Amino acid sequence: MEFSRRISALRPSAIREILKAPTDPETVSLAAGNPSPEAFPAAEMAVIAAEIFANDAAGALQYGISEGYGPLRERTRERVRVKHGIGRAGDDLIITSGAQQAVELAAKALLNEGDTVICEDPSFIGSLNALRSYGVKLVGVPCGGAGMDLDGLERAFREHPEAKMVYTIPTFQNPTGEVMPLAARKRLLELAAKYDAAVLEDDPYRELRYDGEDVPAIKSMDTEGRVIYAGSFSKIVAPGIRLGFALAPAPLIAKMTAAKQVSDVHSNLFFQILVERYMARHDLDAHIARCRDLYRTRRDVMDAALKRHMPGVRWRVPEGGLFLWIELPGGIDGTDFCRRAKERKVMAVPGSAFLTDEGGFSGAARLNFSLPSPEQIETGVSRLGETYLEMTSP
Numbered sequence: 001m002e003f004s005r006r007i008s009a010l011r012p013s014a015i016r017e018i019l020k021a022p023t024d025p026e027t028v029s030l031a032a033g034n035p036s037p038e039a040f041p042a043a044e045m046a047v048i049a050a051e052i053f054a055n056d057a058a059g060a061l062q063y064g065i066s067e068g069y070g071p072l073r074e075r076t077r078e079r080v081r082v083k084h085g086i087g088r089a090g091d092d093l094i095i096t097s098g099a100q101q102a103v104e105l106a107a108k109a110l111l112n113e114g115d116t117v118i119c120e121d122p123s124f125i126g127s128l129n130a131l132r133s134y135g136v137k138l139v140g141v142p143c144g145g146a147g148m149d150l151d152g153l154e155r156a157f158r159e160h161p162e163a164k165m166v167y168t169i170p171t172f173q174n175p176t177g178e179v180m181p182l183a184a185r186k187r188l189l190e191l192a193a194k195y196d197a198a199v200l201e202d203d204p205y206r207e208l209r210y211d212g213e214d215v216p217a218i219k220s221m222d223t224e225g226r227v228i229y230a231g232s233f234s235k236i237v238a239p240g241i242r243l244g245f246a247l248a249p250a251p252l253i254a255k256m257t258a259a260k261q262v263s264d265v266h267s268n269l270f271f272q273i274l275v276e277r278y279m280a281r282h283d284l285d286a287h288i289a290r291c292r293d294l295y296r297t298r299r300d301v302m303d304a305a306l307k308r309h310m311p312g313v314r315w316r317v318p319e320g321g322l323f324l325w326i327e328l329p330g331g332i333d334g335t336d337f338c339r340r341a342k343e344r345k346v347m348a349v350p351g352s353a354f355l356t357d358e359g360g361f362s363g364a365a366r367l368n369f370s371l372p373s374p375e376q377i378e379t380g381v382s383r384l385g386e387t388y389l390e391m392t393s394p
């Protein structure tokens with residue numbers, strides 16, 4: 001059977017195969033991107049779910065509209081407007097099956113095969129693959145400690161003035177955890193305007209800030225309708241419900257809606273109703289504050305464990321998000337490191353998995369601190385330390 005070019009472009013990389021391979025039950029995984037189940041508001045959701053089944057099953061189990069459940073759309077729009085200053089006149093909002101689908105629909109609506117998209121390098125695999133699946137050429141710009149390096153972006157635009165889009169995760173970037181400062185966000189918008197490119201701002205971690213000051217979303221500074229904002233309920237409610245959203249100029253949302261109609265028709269209506277009622281009845285901000293406390297503690301446990309077990313390795317303590325990015329010294333290959341770490345019963349994701357050039361070299365690895373318990377973090381990092389020692393001792 002001959003597969004389409006579109007899907008053939010998505011090669012299961014050797015790295016992902018390593019991660020998938022069966023693991024010992026003793027293995028500690030620092031490789032996931034998952035929130036902690038302790039952060040799911042399951043008890044509150046159970047009560048609302050029972051009510052929906054008892055009183056509103058006919059509506060909740062029926063087909064819905066592709067743009068999403070009206071009350072959830074309105075509530076989400078209001079929330080991002082009030083909390084983050086996002087959404088201008090002429091924008092519209094579509095509920096999607098996660099931010100993943102928001103990125104995919106935006107790519108489908110805006111990009112042709114052969115178009116150029118500039119993005120951070122490394123960046124989120126799910127989005128890179130969504131872009132790859134449309135035959136897009138990815139031009140990576142390194143992260144220099146403060147998100148996408150803006151001089152690098154300017155160079156990329158000079159070399160690729162035809163670029164149609166900048167895809168960015170400016171807040172607690174996945175995988176690096178970096179935050180793009182305000183001045184850089186403004187400059188990014190200016191450059192996008194100069195080269196007439198769209199900006200796809202992927203922002204699922206914004207509310208998971210553990211310290212420091214919020215930096216306004218790029219979308220909040222968008223006066224021209226150039227920015228598509230993708231948000232998610234995955235990290236602040238639960239990922240299994242598959243709910244996110246895109247906020248963008250109404251004509252684009254209309255095209256994304258048409259694209260969604262031929263994809264999954266609409267996102268799960270039952271959970272859309274459930275989340276709207278959860279937001280109406282409970283204090284989502286108070287819930288998020290509890291998630292932040294949980295994750296801040298785990299981040300700090302990981303930082304302390306790294307200090308103890310991995311001298312010589314570099315990392316920045318992320319101010320939010322779910323990941324800590326370690327850079328190994330002396331040309332150590334991150335893929336080799338993660339392969340050996342797995343033999344020592346700890347899993348991390350090698351930096352090369354996130355590169356625009358899938359065959360490229362990276363001396364880094366991504367560690368997740370939200371899912372493992374503090375004890376698992378300690379055990380996992382001490383095993384990473386043993387792996388590192390093995391690779392650095394003469």
Ligand SMILES: Cc1ncc(COP(=O)(O)O)c(C=O)c1O
Binds near residue numbers: 204233
């Ligand atoms: C940067 C980024 N964008 C999008 C997603 C997808 O999230 P969702 O569960 O909302 O589809 C993730 C998930 O890890 C992510 O890290």
